Amino acid sequence: MTVDLLVIGAGLSGLMAAVSAANHGLRVKVIAKGMGALHWSAGTVDVLGYLPERASEPVDAPLARLSQLATTRPDHPYVRLGSKMLDTALQRFADLCNDLELPYAGSSRSGENLSLPSAIGAARPVYFAPSAQLSGDLSRTEPMLIVGFSGLRDFYPTLIAENLSKLGHSARAAFLPIQLISDRHDFNTIQLARALDNEKCVQRLAAGLRQVLESGERVGLPAILGLENHTAALAYLQKQVNAPIFEIPTLPPSVPGIRLTTALRRYLEQKGVRVEIGMEAIDFSVRQSPIPNPQSLTSVSTATSARPLEHRARHILLASGGLLGGGFDSDANGRVWETIFDLPLTTPQVRSDWFRPKFLDPAGQPVFQGGIAVNRHFQPVSDSGQPLFDNLWVCGGALAGTDPIRERSLEGVAISTAIAASQQIFSVPTQTT
Amino acid sequence: MFTESWLSVGPSLDECIKCNICTSYCPVSAVTDRFPGPKYAGPQAQRFRENGQVQTPDDSVDYCSGCRVCNEVCPTGVKIAEMNARARAQIASDKGIPIRNRLLGRNELLGKVGSIAPSLANFGLHNPASRVLAEKVVGIAREAPLPRWSRDGTFGAWMKRTANRRLKSEKKVVYFHGCATMYYEPYIGRAAVAVLEHNGYEVIVPSQNCCGLPMLSNGEFGAARHYHENNIRKLGDYVDAGYDIVGTSTSCTLTLKEEAPDLLDMHEGGAHELKMAVWDIFEWLRERLELGELSIDFARLDMVLPYHAPCQGRAHRVGKPALQIMALIPELDVRESRARCCGIAGTYGYKVEKYQIAMDVGEELISYVREQGARVEMTACDSETCRWQLEHGSGHPSRHPIEILAAAYGLYDLEHRLLI
Numbered sequence: 117m118t119v120d121l122l123v124i125g126a127g128l129s130g131l132m133a134a135v136s137a138a139n140h141g142l143r144v145k146v147i148a149k150g151m152g153a154l155h156w157s158a159g160t161v162d163v164l165g166y167l168p169e170r171a172s173e174p175v176d177a178p179l180a181r182l183s184q185l186a187t188t189r190p191d192h193p194y195v196r197l198g199s200k201m202l203d204t205a206l207q208r209f210a211d212l213c214n215d216l217e218l219p220y221a222g223s224s225r226s227g228e229n230l231s232l233p234s235a236i237g238a239a240r241p242v243y244f245a246p247s248a249q250l251s252g253d254l255s256r257t258e259p260m261l262i263v264g265f266s267g268l269r270d271f272y273p274t275l276i277a278e279n280l281s282k283l284g285h286s287a288r289a290a291f292l293p294i295q296l297i298s299d300r301h302d303f304n305t306i307q308l309a310r311a312l313d314n315e316k317c318v319q320r321l322a323a324g325l326r327q328v329l330e331s332g333e334r335v336g337l338p339a340i341l342g343l344e345n346h347t348a349a350l351a352y353l354q355k356q357v358n359a360p361i362f363e364i365p366t367l368p369p370s371v372p373g374i375r376l377t378t379a380l381r382r383y384l385e386q387k388g389v390r391v392e393i394g395m396e397a398i399d400f401s402v403r404q405s406p407i408p409n410p411q412s413l414t415s416v417s418t419a420t421s422a423r424p425l426e427h428r429a430r431h432i433l434l435a436s437g438g439l440l441g442g443g444f445d446s447d448a449n450g451r452v453w454e455t456i457f458d459l460p461l462t463t464p465q466v467r468s469d470w471f472r473p474k475f476l477d478p479a480g481q482p483v484f485q486g487g488i489a490v491n492r493h494f495q496p497v498s499d500s501g502q503p504l505f506d507n508l509w510v511c512g513g514a515l516a517g518t519d520p521i522r523e524r525s526l527e528g529v530a531i532s533t534a535i536a537a538s539q540q541i542f543s544v545p546t547q548t549t
Numbered sequence: 550m551f552t553e554s555w556l557s558v559g560p561s562l563d564e565c566i567k568c569n570i571c572t573s574y575c576p577v578s579a580v581t582d583r584f585p586g587p588k589y590a591g592p593q594a595q596r597f598r599e600n601g602q603v604q605t606p607d608d609s610v611d612y613c614s615g616c617r618v619c620n621e622v623c624p625t626g627v628k629i630a631e632m633n634a635r636a637r638a639q640i641a642s643d644k645g646i647p648i649r650n651r652l653l654g655r656n657e658l659l660g661k662v663g664s665i666a667p668s669l670a671n672f673g674l675h676n677p678a679s680r681v682l683a684e685k686v687v688g689i690a691r692e693a694p695l696p697r698w699s700r701d702g703t704f705g706a707w708m709k710r711t712a713n714r715r716l717k718s719e720k721k722v723v724y725f726h727g728c729a730t731m732y733y734e735p736y737i738g739r740a741a742v743a744v745l746e747h748n749g750y751e752v753i754v755p756s757q758n759c760c761g762l763p764m765l766s767n768g769e770f771g772a773a774r775h776y777h778e779n780n781i782r783k784l785g786d787y788v789d790a791g792y793d794i795v796g797t798s799t800s801c802t803l804t805l806k807e808e809a810p811d812l813l814d815m816h817e818g819g820a821h822e823l824k825m826a827v828w829d830i831f832e833w834l835r836e837r838l839e840l841g842e843l844s845i846d847f848a849r850l851d852m853v854l855p856y857h858a859p860c861q862g863r864a865h866r867v868g869k870p871a872l873q874i875m876a877l878i879p880e881l882d883v884r885e886s887r888a889r890c891c892g893i894a895g896t897y898g899y900k901v902e903k904y905q906i907a908m909d910v911g912e913e914l915i916s917y918v919r920e921q922g923a924r925v926e927m928t929a930c931d932s933e934t935c936r937w938q939l940e941h942g943s944g945h946p947s948r949h950p951i952e953i954l955a956a957a958y959g960l961y962d963l964e965h966r967l968l969i
Contacts, residue, residue, distance in 0.1 A: 117839070148624075149624060149626060150570065150621075150622050150624030150625065151570045151622045151623075151624055152624070153624070155568065155570050155573065155624075156568055300582055301582045302578075302582050302585055304572060304573070304586075306572075306573045307579060310579070368568055369568070369569045369570060369572065369573040374573065390868070392868055393621060393622060394620070394621040394622070394863065394864075394866050395866055395868075396626060396866075418866065419866060420866040420867050421802075421803055421864065421865045421866060421867075422806040422807070422824050422825055422827060422828075425866070425867055425868070441624075442624055442625060
């Protein structure tokens, strides 16, 4: 069967593009080598936290700062999209999450970044956060009680409280016995979250919290408040404890990221979109044509236990990420390449050019700023700016012109370019093949 | 000392970025402290397990069920399940193999012996007293869903008996039945033959051996190598003649394609050619469908059917072809399970110390079946031990999708498992 759109990559960008295209009536399939990078994320939507070369000063309102971004990063996808399109895309994400019963919201001062505590108690500029993280907003004044569990490897309440105090926020740490949640000797945040899907377990946690909580405090917990029954668990706990509760993302694996992945995948399943995990794209085919450029892709092949499996598609969207997401690979000599189509990259190809001398250079590191150069339709282009294939599109972390970790723009880029690229695809007139 | 090289799985170790996605999805470490999770028992411990090392791998790796969910979700392509299988082989090589594990590895021998007098064998194995004895003496859990020997003869005997009624055709395909179809569930083979013949193919069933998977799972690599060599020899002529080899057991076909060559470092002398000739039967039928060659004259099957794609089936990385084809059957309401694993993982859940773990892992699937409501009369799964576990846990009979397909062609009675 030939699908209208084959999406490669099951991170936020790939899944959002699939949602957008499926809602437009396209037959869509998603393939991915493994689970996507959302599993490593904080589950928030970071749009623009820092402008290039201004590392010490967080951005107050991302959409209002695009003109400043344009002066240093003229090729940034946001600059290409403009603030209106970016705003629309983000709003569509928030609306979708509402429908998925995993609501996300931003600052009460519309358009401004929230400031949320990170896993080590630093302030993180975030545009949209899941409901469970909102009460952690550092612009609020209630003192914070950061509660951890003895033996939980991936969450450090004392460190978080100390760092928040140094930033001028009132915060203290407390520990509860892990036995409130689990009788396991060895556990991770996922197992704890599954245990808290059970109301009885939430009740025990509430009883424990009431023991340590002082009046007027809000409670910061590791992000473990349920996987399947998260929304109910959060509401129930707030009610039982009678104090604002917020989750702080832990070290990976990320429960908030898994909740979002699962919600998006289930939505896609309901729309008849298959999301196939464990399928690594290794090859592609092009249509034989007397006109050499641009070429048309006919299929992508994935590795199986024996012969490659061919996925035929009218359009192909590459959402496999960059170096972090696995869309790019590199060797010890400094060569960096895109793994499926070997698309041209703007990334420096000599090892000594990857990094500036200073690790924390405010200008960032060149190796993380490179990516696939695209035209305004999100099609990858040759060095001379010509599209390489007439039915290949790129979105998300693979795009050139961003430095997503440093800018704190990973999710904003993923969502906005996914929606923009999918719109380009369904605006292509249907060909008769 | 364990002597197999780590070549085919070793380099993937360096791809591990310690992201813990494998641990998040591991169905075993989710229910027990005995297995610390794929990242710890796999790539992390692997750093200390090079050839020539003094220490035997930590016993916790024996609690990996080998379901391969870790490989499926790993974003960087680390061959975690293979690392664990090799570590188990090293334990077996250093410490010896318990008699129980030797027994469980010998599907084919047990099948043959029991088939001499199946009623007697069934009574001998399945009466409560012998199950208690088997648990106490050998360590096979008394409640574990062991199969029963076929009382109306083996699949091989049926093929011989019906030889003059079998379709002759220019189009030919080789059938790899595996031990379970041969000795316990010959009706799966009969359904497969019926489906293949209905599509115009003459079915060739050459002499064949156990694929060796039970031995690979229990760390008996030497014996597994012997079996794989035999299969290469016995199937080689058909491979050379260009025939496709289809199998109904997703784990047997996975072993012939990938597990045996990778774990045993057997890529030459016909191993690669065999790998490339083997298909899961639904993978092969889907190929016929894509080419417009599959007969789709299905009768309606008005039922709700929870379907679980087994771990070893998903490990083929060909999607869920049985699901795709069953979706074409009118009125059949196939419900796709999202469960990671049924828990049994071949012989894992038979072992007394692992039985409860297997049941706890399987709860995800069993509760899924329960949630599908009162209209559910049976379930479907491509893998034999998973079907037995599904029946054990849910109380509903379980069928192979090939039986469902045979029934939709009007060739098969699903309830009594008989060709019509």
